[in-house]
Amino acid sequence: MAREPRVPRFLAALPAPVRWLALPLALSCTVVVLLGSWGAPAKIEVPTPTGRAATYCQALAAALPQELLGHARKDPSPASPYVAAWASSPRVVLRCGVERPEQLNGEHAKDISPTIDGVTWWSEKLDDGGYRLTTTLRGANVELTVPGGSFANPLDPVAALNGLVKANVP
Incomplete structure (x- = not known):
């Protein structure tokens, strides 16, 4: 007999479509935050000697x-x-x-x-x-x-x- 997975209470109160999207949304947000925190390298000013x-x-x-x-x-x-x-x-x-x-x-x-x-x-x-x-x-x-x-x-x-x-x- 297959056991039905337990859903945490705070998720059980949400409608099914929201529960299904919770994990992918959380992972996507984490990736966006990580990529944004790396940022572009600092711009290096190029000197112009003569x-x-x-x-x-x-x-x-x-x-x-x-x-x-x-x-x-x-x-x-x-x-x-x-x-x-x-x-x-x-x-x-x-x-x-x-x-x-x-x-x-x-x-x-x-x-x-x-x-x-x-x-x-x-x-x-x-x-x-x-x-x-x-x-x-x-x-x-x-x-x-x-x-x-x-x-x-x-x-x-x-x-x-x-x-x-x-x-x-x-």
């Missing part, structure tokens, strides 16, 4: 690796020789030819910045716990954004790319 800075940035772009510390390169669209990104979830972004950070003209001008093998990086702590590091005293400003949680040490990507920056952006 003159020698543009030449240095193009040389750097040609030298950048397809993999950074085990993370594949996934540049944003549309492609630009001034922006590179690696899928480290969240992704690490390098922008070449950016403007000098405003903070360097104010009270932070005398802050101590790490120098790695002759390249000085000014660091700025981000709201997500990551860092934005920008080279100083170079032919073009190179900015590396390392979001919180992408690497155990936010200077790891800087150290990995430092030699390429030094060789291509005097």
Whole structure:
């Protein structure tokens, strides 16, 4: 003898067509909420260097690796020789030819910045716990954004790319 499935009391009070649609509707709403929460990746502003800075940035772009510390390169669209990104979830972004950070003209001008093998990086702590590091005293400003949680040490990507920056952006 087949046993009839039990219907929870709150569903039993509803008309049959509503009960039949309750589960598919709940699943559909869950999928919509999940897809909506992922959202589109943040838009990356593409710098527009000119003159020698543009030449240095193009040389750097040609030298950048397809993999950074085990993370594949996934540049944003549309492609630009001034922006590179690696899928480290969240992704690490390098922008070449950016403007000098405003903070360097104010009270932070005398802050101590790490120098790695002759390249000085000014660091700025981000709201997500990551860092934005920008080279100083170079032919073009190179900015590396390392979001919180992408690497155990936010200077790891800087150290990995430092030699390429030094060789291509005097």
